[in-house]
Amino acid sequence: MTITEIVELLKAALRSAASEKYGIDLDQIVVETPPKTEFGDFAFPAAFELAKLIKQATGEKQNPRAIAESLRSCLEPVEIVSKVDVAGAGYLNVFVDRGKFLADNLTADPLPNTVDPTDETAVKVCVEHTSVNPNKAAHIGHVRNSVLGDTFHRILKATGKRVEVQNYIDNTGVQVADVVVGFMYLEGRDLGSIKALDAELAAAGTSFDYYCWDLYAKVGQAYQSDEALKAKRANVLHLIEAGDNATAELADYVATRNVQCITDTMERLGIRYDLLPRESEILHLHFWDKAFEQMKQLGVIHYEPEGKHAGCWVMPWESHTASDDHEADKILVRSNGTVTYTGKDIAYQMWKLGILGLDFNYRLFHTYADGKQIWITTPNPDDHQHTHFGGGETIYNVIDTRQSYPQEVVKKGVAAISPERGEKASVHLAYEMVALSPAAAEELGFELSDEDRKRPFIEMSGRKGLGVKADDLIDRLEANALAEVESRHADLPSDQKVRIAHQLAVGALRYFLLKFTRNTVIVFDFKEALSFEGETGCFCQYSAVRANSIFRKLGDIGETLEDCRKRVAEAGSLDEIISADPASDIWSMAILASRLEETVRQAAAANEPAILAKYAFSLAKAFNLFYHNHKILSETDELKRSVLVTVADMARRSLTAALETLGIEVPEKM
RNA sequence: GGUCCCGUAGCUCAGUCGGAUAGAGCGUUCGCCUCCUAAGUGAAAGGCCGGUGGUUCGAAUCCACCCGGGAUCACCA
Numbered sequence: 001m002t003i004t005e006i007v008e009l010l011k012a013a014l015r016s017a018a019s020e021k022y023g024i025d026l027d028q029i030v031v032e033t034p035p036k037t038e039f040g041d042f043a044f045p046a047a048f049e050l051a052k053l054i055k056q057a058t059g060e061k062q063n064p065r066a067i068a069e070s071l072r073s074c075l076e077p078v079e080i081v082s083k084v085d086v087a088g089a090g091y092l093n094v095f096v097d098r099g100k101f102l103a104d105n106l107t108a109d110p111l112p113n114t115v116d117p118t119d120e121t122a123v124k125v126c127v128e129h130t131s132v133n134p135n136k137a138a139h140i141g142h143v144r145n146s147v148l149g150d151t152f153h154r155i156l157k158a159t160g161k162r163v164e165v166q167n168y169i170d171n172t173g174v175q176v177a178d179v180v181v182g183f184m185y186l187e188g189r190d191l192g193s194i195k196a197l198d199a200e201l202a203a204a205g206t207s208f209d210y211y212c213w214d215l216y217a218k219v220g221q222a223y224q225s226d227e228a229l230k231a232k233r234a235n236v237l238h239l240i241e242a243g244d245n246a247t248a249e250l251a252d253y254v255a256t257r258n259v260q261c262i263t264d265t266m267e268r269l270g271i272r273y274d275l276l277p278r279e280s281e282i283l284h285l286h287f288w289d290k291a292f293e294q295m296k297q298l299g300v301i302h303y304e305p306e307g308k309h310a311g312c313w314v315m316p317w318e319s320h321t322a323s324d325d326h327e328a329d330k331i332l333v334r335s336n337g338t339v340t341y342t343g344k345d346i347a348y349q350m351w352k353l354g355i356l357g358l359d360f361n362y363r364l365f366h367t368y369a370d371g372k373q374i375w376i377t378t379p380n381p382d383d384h385q386h387t388h389f390g391g392g393e394t395i396y397n398v399i400d401t402r403q404s405y406p407q408e409v410v411k412k413g414v415a416a417i418s419p420e421r422g423e424k425a426s427v428h429l430a431y432e433m434v435a436l437s438p439a440a441a442e443e444l445g446f447e448l449s450d451e452d453r454k455r456p457f458i459e460m461s462g463r464k465g466l467g468v469k470a471d472d473l474i475d476r477l478e479a480n481a482l483a484e485v486e487s488r489h490a491d492l493p494s495d496q497k498v499r500i501a502h503q504l505a506v507g508a509l510r511y512f513l514l515k516f517t518r519n520t521v522i523v524f525d526f527k528e529a530l531s532f533e534g535e536t537g538c539f540c541q542y543s544a545v546r547a548n549s550i551f552r553k554l555g556d557i558g559e560t561l562e563d564c565r566k567r568v569a570e571a572g573s574l575d576e577i578i579s580a581d582p583a584s585d586i587w588s589m590a591i592l593a594s595r596l597e598e599t600v601r602q603a604a605a606a607n608e609p610a611i612l613a614k615y616a617f618s619l620a621k622a623f624n625l626f627y628h629n630h631k632i633l634s635e636t637d638e639l640k641r642s643v644l645v646t647v648a649d650m651a652r653r654s655l656t657a658a659l660e661t662l663g664i665e666v667p668e669k670m
Numbered sequence: 671g672g673u674c675c676c677g678u679a680g681c682u683c684a685g686u687c688g689g690a691u692a693g694a695g696c697g698u699u700c701g702c703c704u705c706c707u708a709a710g711u712g713a714a715a716g717g718c719c720g721g722u723g724g725u726u727c728g729a730a731u732c733c734a735c736c737c738g739g740g741a742u743c744a745c746c747a
Contacts, residue, residue, distance in 0.1 A: 032686065035693090045689065051727085064689090064727080088690040089728070174747055237747095312745060334745040341747055404674070405742060432675075432741085456739065484709070504709090515695090516683070519675055521740070528682070528696080532709055535683090535695040542709050550706050557706095602686075614684065617694085624710065633706045648706095670709070 001080050001104050003594050007031055007042065009078050010094060014046050017074035022067075024053050033595070037588045040085060040093030047071065047090040064090030080104075098587050099574035101594075106565045106646050110596040110654040111661070113160035118387075122162040126352050126392035127153045127429075130167040130266060130273070131399070133175035134258035136216045137209035138265050139467035140524060141400075141434040141460050147513045147663070148431055149398035150271040151609040154661045156396075158600045164392060166352075167263070167273045169376075171255035172280050175462070177237040179212050180251045182219040185232055191250045198257060209261035210469070212254070217465030241283060243379075252280075263366065263374065265470050269506055270663045273374050275389050281360050281377040282348055288339045290358050291347035291417075300416040301332055311335030315413060330409050342406050346413040353425055354391030355418050362386050394425055396607075401430040401519070429607055431518040435459050440524055441466065457523045468524060477505035480530055489669055500667045507537030507664040514613040514662060535617055537664050543620035543627075544659065544666040547652035550632055554645070557633055561649055564642035577640045589626040590647045592619055593654035600661065609662070616658040623651045 001009075011029045018026045032043045047068035054062050068090040075084045075094060083095040115122050129149020132142045153163045170176070183189045189197070198208050223230050239247040259276065266272070282288075292313075295301045301315045313333035332343035350356040363383045365376035375386055399407060407428040415423040435457035438448055446466055452458055460467035482501035489497065512529050516522050532538040554560060568574065578587050596615070603611040632648060635641035656666050 028687075030687075032689095035690065039690075043690090048689065048728090061727085091690070170747085309745075331745050336745075338745085340745070400741095401675070402741060430675095435740095488707085488709085520683075521676075523682085525682080531696080533696085534709095536709085538709060539695095542707080546707055546710085553706060606686085610684085611686085614694090621694090627706075628711055631705070670707080 001101070002108055003591075003598060006078075006080055006096060007598075010042065010044070010075060010081075013074050013078055014044060014071060014092075017071050018046070018050060021070060022050060022054060024050060024057065026050070026053075034091075034093060037584050037591075039087060039091075040083075040095045041591055042094040042096075043087075044092040044094070045090075046092065051090070068092050096591075098578045098590075099571070102574060102578070102590055102643070102646070103569050103571075105590075105594055105650065106568060108594070108650075110593065110650075110657045111158050111600065112597065113158060115157060115160050115162055117162055119162065122160070124162040124164060124392050125156060125394045125396065126164045126166055126390065127156065127396045127398065128166045128168055128352075129153075129398035130262070130271070131170070132262050133170055133173060133462070134255040134262065135175040135179040136213040136258065136462050137207070138262050138470040139460055139462070140470060140473060141467065142262075143269070143470045143473075143509070144431060144434050144513045144522065145398055145400065146266050146271050147269065147510050148429065148518065148609060149396075150266075150269075151510070151514060151612070151662055152396065152398065152429060152607070154663060155600055155604050155609060155612060158661050159604045164275065164389065165273045166275045166277055168348075169255070169259055169276050169278045171252065171259075171278050172237075172240050172283060174233065174237055175216070176251055176255050177233050177240055178219045179216050179254055180236050180240070180247065181229065181233050182215040182222075183250070183254065184236070184247070185229060186215070186218060186222060191246070191253060194250065194253060207261055207471075208257045209265075210471075212258060213462075213465060213469065216462060220463045220465075243280065243284060260366075265474075267368070268471075268474055268502075269510065270665075272368065272372060275362075276365060276374060276376040277348070277351075277360060278377045279344075281379060282344060284379055285358060285360065287347040287351060287356060287358060288344055290356055291343075291350055292333070292339075294350075294357075294417055295332075295346075295413070298417060300413065309335075315409070315416075317409070317412065332413075342409050342413075345406065345410045349395065349410050349414050349426060350417065352390050352392060352395045353414060353418065353421060355414070355421070359390070362389065394427060396427045396429050398429045398431070401432050404428065404430055427607065429518070432521040433459060434513075434522045434524055436466070436468070437523050437525060440468075440526060443526065444468065457521065473529070474505055474509065477508050477530060478502055481505050481508070481532070484532065485670065492669070496668070500670055503665045503667045504532065504538055504541065504670065507541050507659075508532060509537075510663050511537030511540065511613060511616075514609050515617070517608060517610045537659075537662075538670075540616050540620040540655065540659055541664065541666055542670060543623045544652055544655045545668075545670050546627060547623060547648055547655070548666070548668075550645070550648055551652070553633060559633075559641070559645070561645060564645040564649075567639055567642040568646050571639055571642075574639075574643060577637075577643050583625075583629060585622070585626050585629055586643065586647055589622050589651055592622050593647075593650040596654045596658055599658075612658060613662060616655065616662060616664075619651065619655050619658060623648075623655065626651065 014029055015026050018024050030045055034040050034043045047064040050067050051062050051064045068086040072084045072086060075081060080096050080100055081094055082097040085093040087093050127149055130146045132138050153165050156163045183194055201208055201211055236247055239245050240251045301313050304310055304312050304314050309331060312331045312335050314329040314331050316329050331340060333339055360377040361382050362375045363378040364373055366374040411423050411426040414426055438453045438458055441448060441458050478501050481504035485497045485500050599612055599615040603609055630644050632644045635644055
């Protein structure tokens with residue numbers, strides 16, 4: 001019996017007892033993990049809840065402890081339960097039969113829900129993340145977005161869902177226009193010259209997106225003193241949107257190259273995509289017109305004949321309160337007839353949900369080393385057979401918290417068009433920004449005003465060229481990790497050392513970004529981000545590596561995992577071993593390792609990958625304690641050794657699976 | 671002005687729809703490698719959970735107000 005099954009049995013027993021004894025239906029039964037192993041394996045605060053409900057129903061006050069006492073007898077008969085305690089103010093603490101649980105879960109898959117991506121009957125959801133403007137290199141803030149999104153997609157997959165990962169490419173916006181202005185008017189380049197530059201850069205070992213990073217900052221500077229340049233931008237933007245001209249072609253090259261650079265950067269971190277939908281196709285296929293038609297028909301938006309918004313199409317929003325400076329209603333079509341960004345976003349969200357009634361054309365963009373493909377939208381007809389894109393049951397948009405208002409508008413808009421799907425079909429996975437401490441900004445060579453220096457943090461800005469570039473940080477992490485590997489395993493072949501250093505760098509960066517909850521502003525600190533000690537990805541990897549080395553050496557003592565499992569499964573009672581364990585860390589280890597599946601479910605339900613990151617860390621910590629307290633290979637008692645080996649095996653499989661879901665690999669050695 | 675987020679140990683953060691002695695990491699101090707990897711580990715010190723009221727048997731958690739910090743509220747993109 002797995003943890004999930006046990007919990008379901010216990011909940012069912014409580015539910016029926018509550019309705020039998022008190023005539024109350026407990027629809028939601030909370031189960032907690034007690035703060036200490038001595039308190040048991042599951043804690044139910046149901047008596048508190050019942051006391052409240054009884055008071056509501058009858059007005060009579062009942063002592064939670066007495067209620068707990070009366071419920072206790074309904075849990076005791078459950079098969080795997082060994083003991084039920086009433087503790088504290090009225091907790092029902094359940095202890096499971098440890099030996100039986102161990103024997104039952106020796107080989108259990110820590111994450112049993114797998115899904116076949118080609119199975120069209122499985123529930124499909126879409127996760128959009130990354131979505132970096134394709135005009136410069138990605139910085140650490142973009143990486144937070146991508147790591148969150150990528151990890152969340154892995155979490156959803158682990159709960160048994162089919163997940164499509166989309167990376168939206170805004171290739172026709174002002175940001176791209178700015179860089180195009182830089183190439184054309186600051187540097188006097190045409191497409192041929194840019195291609196030549198691109199080749200030169202590649203030969204010199206720098207990359208196109210880094211060049212654009214600096215150019216973008218230069219253009220931003222130039223605008224401040226050159227009004228004429230700004231006018232040129234308006235023209236460039238117009239030409240890009242119109243398409244089918246030399247400027248648009250040039251912009252397409254710039255944007256596409258940046259997309260390639262950014263997806264390469266993300267690939268270094270194990271982040272991949274299924275589809276890159278582009279803004280240009282949304283424009284050219286007139287997604288908005290189609291959405292507009294539906295919205296007009298359904299009365300979701302209306303024309304404003306007079307007043308401040310005369311001539312506009314607006315979406316009313318009663319629940320959003322107006323203030324002195326701002327209107328409550330949201331304009332989707334301007335008085336000059338053009339659509340706003342939010343309007344386009346609603347049309348696009350409709351496509352994602354499969355309710356627009358239009359589809360893109362697609363072409364193959366990239367094939368990863370293992371054969372996995374990225375597709376991109378195209379103005380031309382499809383060039384290959386491809387799977388069906390879009391049409392997710394739920395759409396998760398990973399976008400920073402500053403976009404909460406427009407995301408809210410989009411959600412309300414699509415819910416008005418499709419009330420049966422409602423607002424729950426659109427989820428804004430919001431997260432706070434990554435900012436720089438004033439010290440870190442100065443370390444990067446930026447001059448700060450006295451005012452800036454007093455601020456708690458400084459926002460990164462692509463426009464100013466202020467930020468920690470993702471590739472730079474990964475390079476530094478890899479170099480540091482390589483030095484550490486070198487000092488420990490000088491004898492390894494160098495390609496293996498490099499691979500390990502890479503895995504450690506990825507682990508460090510991903511864990512660093514995931515250990516914070518989404519609504520915490522990360523004030524970037526080099527020392528903390530570059531650390532391999534304490535609460536880091538490296539710590540978790542190290543535990544797994546040590547666990548694996550036990551199994552590498554198992555043969556040296558003439559032992560096999562299968563024999564150990566067999567002995568444990570066939571042992572009459574393991575009580576002597578498990579109960580005699582002074583710190584009871586054998587049991588703590590086993591039960592914690594069995595909680596991965598429920599932790600993943602929790603993380604998915606709360607849209608919070610940090611929950612899983614924290615779990616992986618506590619698992620690694622528990623293993624280190626277990627490892628420290630028990631000499632596994634040198635244990636002479638055969639049965640005890642077998643228990644230790646099987647528990648270590650449960651721990652390493654669970655830890656490995658948890659890390660994999662976080663996008664962190666376990667190195668062979670470190 | 672409206673809305674949202676944050677305020678917990680010297681620092682950076684967790685804290686499971688309100689519950690058991692408020693937990694980690696870093697930093698500080700003192701320990702642990704004849705033994706499965708010391709990127710590890712044991713111990714100590716460190717807290718009016720921003721403030722004041724309220725709800726409750728019970729509040730870091732919920733409500734109200736206040737104080738600090740941040741974001742956002744365009745016919746921009």
